[in-house]
Amino acid sequence: MRTLFVKTTAISAAVLMGLASTAALAQSQSDEHTYFGVRLGLANSDSDRFINIGGTAFDYDSGFAHTAYGLQLGHRFGNGWEIRSYYDRLRTDVVGASNDSGYMFGADGLYNFRNGIYLGAGINSTEYNNESDRFLRGTVGYSLPFADRWNARVEYAYQTSSDFDDQYLGLSLNYAFGMASTRTEARQEPTQTAPTQDQTRDSDGDGVPDYRDQCPNTPRGHVVDDEGCSVMVEQNIRHELVVNFAFDSSDVQSRFYGDIEELAQMMREHSDVSIEIGGHTDLIGPADYNQNLSERRAQAVKDVLVNRFNISADRISTRGYGMRRPVVDEVSLEANPRNRRIEATLSTTEEVPLTREMQRRGY
Numbered sequence: 001m002r003t004l005f006v007k008t009t010a011i012s013a014a015v016l017m018g019l020a021s022t023a024a025l026a027q028s029q030s031d032e033h034t035y036f037g038v039r040l041g042l043a044n045s046d047s048d049r050f051i052n053i054g055g056t057a058f059d060y061d062s063g064f065a066h067t068a069y070g071l072q073l074g075h076r077f078g079n080g081w082e083i084r085s086y087y088d089r090l091r092t093d094v095v096g097a098s099n100d101s102g103y104m105f106g107a108d109g110l111y112n113f114r115n116g117i118y119l120g121a122g123i124n125s126t127e128y129n130n131e132s133d134r135f136l137r138g139t140v141g142y143s144l145p146f147a148d149r150w151n152a153r154v155e156y157a158y159q160t161s162s163d164f165d166d167q168y169l170g171l172s173l174n175y176a177f178g179m180a181s182t183r184t185e186a187r188q189e190p191t192q193t194a195p196t197q198d199q200t201r202d203s204d205g206d207g208v209p210d211y212r213d214q215c216p217n218t219p220r221g222h223v224v225d226d227e228g229c230s231v232m233v234e235q236n237i238r239h240e241l242v243v244n245f246a247f248d249s250s251d252v253q254s255r256f257y258g259d260i261e262e263l264a265q266m267m268r269e270h271s272d273v274s275i276e277i278g279g280h281t282d283l284i285g286p287a288d289y290n291q292n293l294s295e296r297r298a299q300a301v302k303d304v305l306v307n308r309f310n311i312s313a314d315r316i317s318t319r320g321y322g323m324r325r326p327v328v329d330e331v332s333l334e335a336n337p338r339n340r341r342i343e344a345t346l347s348t349t350e351e352v353p354l355t356r357e358m359q360r361r362g363y
Contacts, residue, residue, distance in 0.1 A: 032078045033176045041068045041170020066092040080112045102128040116143050124159050135159035149176045223354040230353040239266045241344040250296035264309035273348045274315040282339040283331045295320030301342050
């Protein structure tokens with residue numbers, strides 16, 4: 001009996017904790033309501049119980065030999081949870097003596113599932129022969145609606161205390177109030193009509209009919225949303241500039257003006273972006289001299305952007321790297337011209353319309 005007590009106590013304590021993890025099976029209850037019910041059942045008292053009559057101990061009948069009848073009141077929330085309280089009178093059979101009476105009352109927290117099954121845990125007080133015991137109680141049951149606002153329930157409960165373990169098997173009839181009627185009025189389905197020409201016209205050919213198109217004249221090839229407007233996506237923008245210099249010179253050769261102008265145009269289109277111009281030298285000569293030369297080269301290209309192409313000086317910073325970052329780490333006729341340079345990079349993102357061609361390329 002004590003083993004059953006330990007197991008049942010653990011099960012009862014775990015019931016409510018486990019219910020939350022089964023939310024995917026929970027019955028959808030859109031109507032919150034309160035209900036009242038009548039109860040009729042059979043109780044199975046612990047075989048350790050006995051009644052003392054005139055100094056003689058008599059056993060209670062074993063098995064589900066005791067009738068229980070009473071009332072219950074509960075409130076069901078809209079998420080499958082409910083709370084209920086109950087009170088039952090007990091009529092008990094005593095072996096070799098007249099019948100005895102008692103009562104039990106308690107409160108449960110219950111959780112209802114889609115298939116009508118419910119589980120619960122609660123506390124209970126049961127009295128036999130003027131002796132009362134407190135119990136932990138676990139419940140499993142099944143609820144069956146059979147008419148508007150009415151349902152029948154059958155349930156089994158196991159309750160345990162430090163002294164006794166009892167069982168209960170019962171039926172209840174319940175009426176819900178404070179809930180909208182489940183009856184629905186028949187309604188006529190709308191007649192389906194064929195779409196008219198105005199409903200099928202698609203002037204810009206984007207796949208969205210004109211009567212729903214919030215963005216008429218969408219350019220051909222654009223991917224559109226349900227309202228016919230171009231779908232916008234983030235696109236990375238990157239433009240690189242390299243200008244090479246003659247030996248020991250910081251003069252910008254005119255043949256690079258076209259490349260510098262392209263960078264200037266990108267800066268006009270992206271007015272919130274700033275750039276750094278980095279100057280470099282070959283590996284010939286003293287490091288201090290080359291450091292100064294690299295700074296003059298970076299400043300020379302900045303001057304072209306500012307004075308020739310009207311880019312704000314505030315958006316351009318310069319830095320000399322001297323000999324520290326060669327493209328080719330050697331002194332040779334091939335490497336030296338490539339190392340004498342400036343580098344500048346404009347990098348940003350912008351919103352652009354998504355095209356079908358971009359989709360085909362896997363954008």
